[in-house]
Amino acid sequence: MFSSTLEFKNTFLKRLEMQCGKSFSESSSRDHYQTLGSMIREFVSNDWIATNERYLASEGKQVYYLSIEYLLGKLLRQNLINLGVEHTVQVGLQDLGIDLDELEELEADAGLGNGGLGRLAACFLDSLASLNLPGHGHGIRYKHGLFEQKIVDGYQVELPEQWLRSGNVWEIRKADRAVKIPFWGKVEAKMENDRLVFHHQNAETVTAVPHDMPVIGFKSKNVNTLRLWNAEPSPFPIHKDILKYKRETESISEFLYPDDTHDEGKILRLKQQYFLVSASIQSIVRTYRKQHTSLEQFHKHICIHINDTHPVLAIPELMRVLIDEEGYDWDKAWHITKHTISYTNHTTLSEALEKWPIHIFRPLLPRIYMIVEEINERFCQELWEQAPGDWQRIGELAIIADHYVKMAHLAIVGSFSVNGVAKLHTEILKKREMKPFYQLFPEKFNNKTNGIAYRRWLLKANPPLSALITDSIGPSWTYSAEELSQLLKYQNDSSFLEQLLKIKNENKQRLADIILDKTGVVVNTGAIFDVQVKRLHAYKRQLLNVLHIMHLYNRMKEDSNFSTAPRVFIFGAKASPGYYYAKKIIKLINTVAEKINNDPIVGDKMKVIFLENYRVSLAEKIFPASDISEQISTASKEASGTGNMKFMINGALTVGTLDGANIEIRELVGDENIFTFGLTADEVLHYYQHGGYQSREYYHHDYRIKQAVDQLVNGFFPGVQNEFEPIFDSLVEENDQYFVLKDFAAYTDIQGKIGETFMNKNKWQKMSLTNIAHAGYFSSDRTIKEYADEIWGINPL
Template identity: 70%
Template sequence: MFSNKEMFTETFLQRLEMTCGKSFQESTKRDHYHTLGIMIREYVSSNWIKTNESYRAEKEKQVYYLSIEFLLGKLLRHNLLNLGIDDVVEEGLKELGIELSDLEEMEADAALGNGGLGRLAACFMDSLATLDLPGHGCGIRYKHGLFEQKIVDGYQVELPEQWLRHGHVWEVRKADLAVDVPFWGRVEAINNNGKLEFRHLEAETVMAVPYDLPVVGYQTDTVNTLRLWSAETTPYPINRDIMKYKRDTELISEFLYPDDTHDEGKILRLKQQYFLVSASIRSIVRSYRKQHASLIDFHKYVGLHINDTHPVLAIPELMRVLIDEEGMSWEDAWHITTNTISYTNHTTLAEALEKWPVRIFQPLLPRIFMIVNEINERFCQDLWTQYPGDWRKIEDMAIIAHDQVKMAHLAIVGSYSVNGVAAIHTEILKQREMNQFYQVFPEKFNNKTNGITHRRWLIKSNPKLTSLINEGIGTKWVNHPEHLKELQFFQQDSAFLEQLYEIKQDNKKSLAEKIKAKTGIVVDPLSIFDVQVKRLHAYKRQLLNVLHIMYLYNRLKEDSSFQMYPRTFLFGAKASPGYYYAKKIIKLINTIAEKINNDKTVSDKLKVVFLENYRVSLAEEIFPASDVSEQISTASKEASGTGNMKFMMNGALTLGTLDGANIEIKEHVGDDNIFIFGLTAEEVMNYYQYGGYTSVDYYHHDKRIRQVVDQLTNGYFGDLDNEFEPIHDSLLMENDQYFVLRDFSSYIEAQREVGKAYADQNRWLKMSLANIANSGFFSSDRTIQQYADDIWNISSVKGKVR
């Protein structure tokens, strides 16, 4: 169907008329996009079916990656690229007067995630299929993903995200595979011939309907599945208030991350988590039973991987299935469960290690709570045997304590593998945050440094750089990204470096045009594009960045002799709707941007742009155009980061703390090709443990700090003084929890070094090339192969799909 452009155009025109019921002359761009999407999905369907049949026939062990987020972005170009038919399709469409890029604009970002957690899951899906590994994703089909962000008068305003407004061409609804998920009700215990059995009665049942998306590997026949569950009402609900039942049911898959600052939000979020794992496990078990008479060997053929704490209820849910439905003993069920489930921890932040009040958990999930309680009782008994009399340790490690269910504790106890996502993060988990568990289960803990799919973040996002790399070292790096190392041979090749410079400038010009079209702000492509794009959180320290911008502006206004290389500072970030402080920082960035961008005396030196509604498709335009990658989190707080890898792969230089994967980036590129500043993780944790930091001292002893902090409340921003008082107070009255003022001087010095390095174009280009050359290690292909070998025990099925 796609072997040449003539065949493609003929098929496309036929399908357009059949699909849309109109002639080509009457059709719209959306008709064209919809037709093309259906054609591609049908094109892969044969291999999709063969892949699943092959897994079943060969009885391959399959892994299911359970994640509350899958930040997929747009799939049209990505699927064409992986199928190797992008050129044929693009040329065929051109023959019809259609630009493929225009059709890409018709596709909505599948915004089923918030940030790195969801994007990592999407990259992992791509790598699993590309490496011909039997691995699938399980998530929720949110009707509205993460909100659409608008900036109005400098403030973040949240609008419902409408990615499904025109349907989703890649999904296949499988209503015949729907399963029921119970909530509320009561549990009845029955003595059946001396054996205690449990029945969940009077439950409010929700129907989980699967929507399957094909996950296309790169130029391979393997097509795995991402299954997204939608919550729908059952035909015969027992609830008397039908309208309330309908609304409560639809809410489960309506919004990603409902506000859980109140009980209603907590209940909904816990519902989402159980809905995901219960629907997934019921579906997986049903499929497994078709091949196996008993679940006694379930763990030998199935792996369940929980991405952070959100899907941890997979542990008690699998126990429930094995005990209540299969009639197994507790001991057999526990053996299977703890050899089936593996867990990735993504954070050291206490607020992100979920805890649920028993008063909410128990009535909502009565049978699951009974199982969790039993797991806790048995675990505490084991601890008592190991640490007799140490009540404090048992209290600290208990899964249920102080009327709370601790999900991270349950995850560690109920899984066979616990991995961090960067070397330092894993060490912090082992030595500090989860040290007590590490002492009990040292064999469970391991590291798997995150990675990104270079197919999306380099090949798709930066085709000009991809072409240059291919000219230089051939194409073997596409399947084996470690071969990017060979680019180091071009360090002294002035012609190659000049081409690298031209590509970066072209990308910067393209982004500058989009910035002007979107915001009206004119930025200079010859300036340094200094970029911080990521979720807005205090620990990520967008505040440190903006205070430095205020410092630069002050210097330019007050000191005529002050010299700096022209800078364009770019921000992109969403703050959670209930995160008051983060929203204040967005307002501050936009306020200082307005002040600077309207001051003609500095327009040739300084510009600040906040790009609203940061998302995958926007990120794909930003990374190729970036010069400086801001990775300035408080050391010890960022588990890994993956934006740092995307910037690096596109030739931007990291300006960062020794945190997360920045440390491993530094190890790969060398000290001369990265800009490091600030406290180390050890120093930060020592401050937290022993004290010794007083932010007011830095305020009094550094006039640069004093000036920018005072400007937050002294009339500098006109009538907005009260607006930024919470930020001012966080720095001085609340002792600057994330050490912004402590690292301020070091950050200024590092930024000065950035300016000096960039002024030497030849030096900068060599540094940029060193980053690209050493980015192959950070491919998600490497990460997933390590998961497959070290955790999941699955192997490639290449050649078996036929």
């Protein structure tokens, strides 16, 4: 149906009439989108079926990737690109008077994620399929995903995100593959046939129904599967309030990350986590049983990868299946389990390493708690045998301690591989955050630096740059990102550099049009587009950026002769609904923007823009237009970052601390092609360990800092009394946990250097080209090959 423009048009028109029950002249754009989507899904169905049959018949190993988040974005154009039919479809639709861009706008972002964790999972699925690797994704089909963000009077307001309002054309509901998930109830132990058998009595059962989506590889016959589980009521228990049970059941797959300030929210989050892993493992085992009579060799054919701590209950759930349903003894079940599970850690932040109160865990998941308790007892016994009497070490390493179940501890003990996501991050895990575990299990720890689905971030997000690259070095880079290094031969080619600049300016104009449409602000496209888009979190230091903007504004107001390169500062970020401090930062950004953008003295020398509802489809417009990529987290806090890689491959230059993958970017491009500043990770960790930092000294001794920080509370911003006192207090009274004031001077200096460098267009374009040429290393294809070879043991099929 996509073999030629004519064939496509004929099929499209026939399908439209059959599917929508109306003539083409009466049809709507929504009808056109639904028709095209169903055509694509049907087109790949043969390959999808063939891929699954190939996997079923294979004796090789397969990986199942479990993640609480998948930030998929829009799939229509990406699927057309991967199938190699984008041009045919675009021309065919044009002939019918239909704009493909407009159809794409109708598609909702599949926002089943919050930030880097979920986008990484989506990139990994893309690479698994493109490399013909047997890899399956499992997640939750959230009805609302992450909230939709509105900015009202400068404040973040959260609205339910309605991505399923018009259905999801890519999914197939498979009710026949549904499984049952038990919560609450009691566990009874009985001796049967000389072995202890456990029965989960009076459980409240939820049905998990899979919705499968095809994951289409780039110009490959391979079509992998993302299976998203939806929570539906089971036959109603007679003794339950039916409406209450229905509401509680459906809430499991309603929202991503419900507020867990209170026990009710904690119960719901823990329910979500067990719902995901129990449904997934039951499904995996059922599929495995189609080939194998027993699970004796399960770990030799299956790897289950847990993306951060959210799916760690896969460990006790697999134990439950092996012991209670398959009849294995503890030692055999434990051997299979810990050789099946691998774990990626994504953070060094202690608050992000999940732990669950026993008073919630034990009644909600009684059988799972028994298994975790047994794992803990046996592990602590091993520690005792290694060092009798060392209670402190046992307390530090125990899985259950101080009335909590510690999920990261369970993940490490119950897996065969633990990896960090950048060289620095992995070293911090080994030497500091997880040092006692590294000493115990050194063979488990390894690094896998993150990567991005670079085809999406170039071919889809930046077609003009992609075309220039292909014209210059040929199309092989679309299969092998390392080929981008061939661009280095154009470093001194003035014609190429001019084309690069022209493309950047066109992309900036496109973004400027979006900014005007969304905010009503006209921006200067000749200015530096200085961009910080990511989750709003104190450690990511959007505050440092804002204080520097306030300082620049003060300079402009005080000194009419002050000259600097014009700048457009662009922010995009969502703050978690319960994260009070982060919401204050959003209000501050918008308050600063209102003051600066309406000051005639500043004019077009500086503008501050906050783009609401940051998401994948908006990111695809922002990255190609960016000149500066703000990666300014407190060193040691950002595990890796992947936004830094998307900016880099689109030719933006990084201003960053020596944190996460910024370090590896610097190693690739050289000091002269990146702007680094600030404390190192070792210096930050030394301050945390030994003290010695006094933020008040910086506040009192640097006039620039004192002026900007005082403006938070001295009435400089009219109409926001006391609004920013918590920010002031965090910096001055609470000793500035993330070293914003400590790094302020270095950040201001490097921003001055950026302004000077930008004035030299030729030098800037050379630096930009160098970044693009070295960005191939950060392809998720490379990352996935490393996972496949060094952790999962899977091979292309």
